[in-house]
Amino acid sequence: MPPPPGASEEDDHAGEADVNPFQGVSETLVAMAFAQGLWGGGCLGPGDANFYTDLIKNLFLTNEKSLAILGSGLAGPARHIVRETDVWTTGFESRDIAIEESNRQCVQNGMAKKITISAYDPETVELPEDKYNSIVSFEEFLFVQNKSRLIEQAAGSLKYTGSLLLTDYVALKDDLDEDNLALMFPRLWGEVSLWSAEQYTAAIQESGLTFRISEDVTPRYAKLIEQGWAQWRQLLSTLKSKDMSSAQEAAVLRMIGDQAALWANRLEAMNAGDIGVYRLLARKPSAPVR
Numbered sequence: 247m248p249p250p251p252g253a254s255e256e257d258d259h260a261g262e263a264d265v266n267p268f269q270g271v272s273e274t275l276v277a278m279a280f281a282q283g284l285w286g287g288g289c290l291g292p293g294d295a296n297f298y299t300d301l302i303k304n305l306f307l308t309n310e311k312s313l314a315i316l317g318s319g320l321a322g323p324a325r326h327i328v329r330e331t332d333v334w335t336t337g338f339e340s341r342d343i344a345i346e347e348s349n350r351q352c353v354q355n356g357m358a359k360k361i362t363i364s365a366y367d368p369e370t371v372e373l374p375e376d377k378y379n380s381i382v383s384f385e386e387f388l389f390v391q392n393k394s395r396l397i398e399q400a401a402g403s404l405k406y407t408g409s410l411l412l413t414d415y416v417a418l419k420d421d422l423d424e425d426n427l428a429l430m431f432p433r434l435w436g437e438v439s440l441w442s443a444e445q446y447t448a449a450i451q452e453s454g455l456t457f458r459i460s461e462d463v464t465p466r467y468a469k470l471i472e473q474g475w476a477q478w479r480q481l482l483s484t485l486k487s488k489d490m491s492s493a494q495e496a497a498v499l500r501m502i503g504d505q506a507a508l509w510a511n512r513l514e515a516m517n518a519g520d521i522g523v524y525r526l527l528a529r530k531p532s533a534p535v536r
Contacts, residue, residue, distance in 0.1 A: 274343055277434055278320060280505050284477045288322025288351050291385060292470035295326040302382065304459070304527055305409050307331035311379040314338065314403065316368065316396070317386025321348035321361055328360050336378075338366040340436075368396050373403035380404075382411040385523075387446075389436035394449045401453035406533040410455055412526045413463065415512075416443045419520055430511045430521070432504075443524045455528035464522040471513050478506060 281290040307313060309332035315324055318337025328335055339345050345363050352361045368390045381400045387393050400410050415431075417440045431438040443460055451457050515521045 274341065274434060275347070276501060277505070278344065278347065280501060282320070282322075284474050284505070286322060288320040288325055288348065290319045290322075292467060292474055293323065293326075293384070294470075295329070297466075297470065298323050298326045298384075299330050301384075301413060301525060302327060302331070302380075302411065305380045305382075305411060307333040307380060309333060312336070312377065314373075314378045314381045314400075316366075316381065316383040316400065317389075318344075318348060318363055319384075320344055321352055321363060323384055324348075324361050325352070325355055325357055328357055332360070333380075335361045337361060337363040338368075338371070339363055340365070340367060371396070371399060373399045375402055376405050377403050378405065378408060380409045380411065384413050385415060387412060387414045388431065388438055388440065391437065391439050393439070393441060393446075394452070397449050398453045401450075401455050401530065404455075404530040406530055408530045410450070410528045410530075412446065413523060414441075414446070414526075416441060416446070416522050416524050417520075418442070418522050422520060426511070426515070426520075430508065430515060432508065440521070443522075443526070446524070446526050450526065450528045455530055457526075457528045459525065459527035461525040461527075462522055463525050464516050467523040468513055468516045471509055474509065478502070 278290060282288065285292055286294065305313075307327070311333050313327070313333045313335045315335065315337045318324055318339045321337055324335050324337050327333065337348065339348065342365065345365055348363050349358070352358045352363070368386070369392055381404060383400075387396065390396050397410075404410060422440065427438060427440065431440075443462075447457060447460060512521070516523075
């Protein structure tokens with residue numbers, strides 16, 4: 247299939263899903279195709295190579311280390327990280343359709359040896375003990391109901407002195423409207439459970455990790471969303487140039503409108519101080535001296 251509009255040159259083989267809503271194409275796959283049209287091949291949300299490189303700068307990843315990504319999506323962030331660090335990477339993903347597509351993209355981008363994708367259920371997963379030098383998650387915990395359990399699993403799966411890095415949406419107010427949350431975070435990706443930054447901090451500390459950084463990256467994230475609007479015109483123009491029936495074109499325009507509304511609602515909530523995006527970093531202590 248052809249790459250989506252907006253995919254980077256280095257990811258020009260990604261993108262991978264047919265964006266025309268023909269019968270038999272799942273709504274999830276179509277939504278993923280639209281997301282890549284906005285954010286680039288393999289990416290389901292804002293963030294370019296520079297963004298992810300900056301997020302992981304404190305992890306000191308190399309080709310002699312191992313990395314796990316909880317909620318690897320279509321592995322776009324993983325590929326950005328591997329290009330920069332050459333780290334050996336395992337992605338964990340709960341959506342079968344995303345696993346199949348991300349593996350295909352990794353093969354086509356020559357990264358199948360460096361990145362492996364495994365299926366997991368974030369609510370029940372038993373991660374291997376003392377396995378990874380670093381574990382990261384980018385906006386995955388938002389859809390996890392038992393966040394404390396998954397954080398404990400991650401802590402146990404880190405090697406001594408290993409790092410846990412999370413970025414996620416957080417609640418900045420106690421009385422967020424449930425209807426507005428549903429408009430920002432539709433159930434297509436899963437059931438939403440929004441925590442505050444303080445709740446994340448407490449759960450990370452309770453897991454036995456040493457908390458290092460709690461950084462509000464909302465302004466930078468909001469800017470990435472604003473920059474993404476520039477892709478809408480290109481995406482719309484490309485889709486309308488395809489040979490589609492009037493019914494198919496109407497369906498495409500509706501889906502584009504739904505995606506536009508989703509990101510507009512998130513951006514509005516960020517600007518209003520209702521939600522934010524935080525970067526959280528913790529480390530596992532050294533092995534006890536015997």
